[in-house]
Amino acid sequence: MSKNSRSGFSITTRMTQVGRDPSKQAGFVNPAIYRGSTVVFPTVNDLEHRRMEFTYGTDGTPTIANLENAWSELAGAAGTVLSPSGIGAIALALLTTLKSGDHLLMPDSVYRPTRLLCAGMLAKMGIETSYYDPLLGKDIVTQFRANTSVLFLESPGSQSFEVQDVPTMTALAKEHGITTIIDNTWATPLFFRAHEHGCDLSVEAGTKYLGGHSDLLLGLISANAQWWPKLREAYDLMSMLPGAEDCFLALRGLRTMxxxxxxxxxxxxxxxxxxxxxxxxxxxxxxxxxxxxxxxxxxxxxxxxxxxxxxxxxxxxxxxxxxxxxxxxxxxxxxxxxxxxxxxxxxxxxxxxxxxxxxxxxxxxxxxxxxxxxxxxxxxxxxxxxxxxxxxx
Incomplete structure (x- = not known):
């Protein structure tokens, strides 16, 4: 079933349909688990021009692509890539959008491992992180600098649950040419439409509600049309993809999420x-x-x-x-x-x-x-x- 033909259905119905196609699965309801590294090509010409959907295991597999496509449709995103963990997804989003000499704004309520990432790896790369009151709202402009490249949001805040004025803050960031990333794990795309509220990238720990059974680690990063090519490029360069079994479990969890x-x-x-x-x-x-x-x-x-x-x-x-x-x-x-x-x-x-x-x-x-x-x-x-x-x- 095509994406357009599902557009009129409720979210409950759509979640049973995305990320699978029985017509391509020998009639089976669920897609297979693809494990693999090597992809073989029928001819030299096909190999030289990489005429295959996947050319090596680090490009992904049909199992991974099924989950990526399903999440993109649910999140209203141009595309999605995966990571072996939630903090891995945050790291990939930040490494996609930042470079040495940039300034990053983080809410003071952010997930603590994100703070450690900023103080460790990002600081070593010459990226400065400043923290702001998550309830600043329109006053976030007082924190912008000439080299501020990314505004990170987490709504509600980790542990303390401050809810941010995301549409106002993302609109102001856009006016100043600043990219916005949100950790949307608490609400998921089902309860908060991050891209529709102006976020360029949205990060999710699929470890939580997508998996639903405390038996997998997974991260997802979805992007709007502007950032999707850059996100995919960073993902391909690092090849930081999860295992096939975890993606299969996530697809199974998606049906009841x-x-x-x-x-x-x-x-x-x-x-x-x-x-x-x-x-x-x-x-x-x-x-x-x-x-x-x-x-x-x-x-x-x-x-x-x-x-x-x-x-x-x-x-x-x-x-x-x-x-x-x-x-x-x-x-x-x-x-x-x-x-x-x-x-x-x-x-x-x-x-x-x-x-x-x-x-x-x-x-x-x-x-x-x-x-x-x-x-x-x-x-x-x-x-x-x-x-x-x-x-x-």
Whole structure:
């Protein structure tokens, strides 16, 4: 089925169809897994003129191309390339758009490994990174310099969930000839249309909701028409492609991704509202709640929310009390990722690495990933944890 013939269908229907073609798959519903390095050519002339869709394994395979094409259609992009991890995708996007002597703007709320990449590899290349308040909005122009080449966005922010005014900021960047990149992992293209809101490149950790089962690492970078040739060139030069099995798992995860996201949204909102009523909780940081910084932009620009949010505990609780709460949870596990079927908690403190904004939430912070377990049992697990928390006051 052609892309145009799918345009009138809902996103739920389209996600069952993109990235596969049974007429080219001997009638099988799902495409095959292609593993390979060498591609053989029928004639010398074909070899010399590279007359094959793929000329070597580093060009990709039909498995990889199926996923790239599917993601481009869902993201509304001119093209997509893949990476073995989310941070790899961020690195590729930055290396595509930056050169020595450039200035990069990063939100102070950005995913911490991105900060490490900027302080390490990019600094060695002579690229200067400055951090800005993610809620600057139209005042982002005060941070622009003559050599500012890239404005990076992450909305909502990692752990602290500030929602940025993306359309305003990308429009101002465009006026100044500045390229924009967004980390859109929390919302995915299903809940936030990054390219339609002015972003040149959009990065996604497919490790999270695309995979959906905590069993693969994957990154995706989609680009608009202006940046797609340059992104593909950088990708081809580095040959930083993922394995065939991971792409197959991602294509399989794609079929149920919208349903899983909607379920995650409903379940997270239920748990977040329950936590909001708990006396141990000072506040809930969820973009769909009015008290979340930048909520008005989420309400204007997003079509949904995913299963990840944070809570701030009341100020009287100590770190020892928090450890007593989290160490003995029965269902919630502690881990750095999210987007899978299992519920997770992660204690965090942004004050350790923020550089231009002050992280003073009023109490200790916990990030929560809501999985697929029974909701009443999840609440009971946290309720028992709160009882342990209060024993240390």
């Amino acid at each position: 919208h349903l899983r996201l909607k379920a995650a949204e409903t379940r997270a909102l239920e748990l977040a509202n329950w936590l909001k009523s708990r006396p141990e909780v000072l506040k809930v940081l969820h973009p769909a709640f009015p008290e979340c910084p930048g909520h008005e932009f989420w309400q204007r620009d997003f079509t949904g929310s995913s299963g990840l949010f944070s809570i701030i505990l009341q100020p009287q609780y100590s770190k020892a009390a928090l450890e007593n709460m989290l160490d003995y949870l029965s269902i919630f596990a502690m881990g750095f990722s999210w987007g899978g079927f299992e519920s997770l908690v992660l204690p965090f403190n942004c004050a350790d690495y923020r550089s231009v904004t002050h992280w003073q939430p009023g109490g200790l912070a916990i990030r929560i990933q809501v999985g697929l377990e029974d909701m009443n049992e999840l609440k009971t697990d946290l309720e028992q944890g709160f009882e342990r928390l209060k024993k240390f006051v």
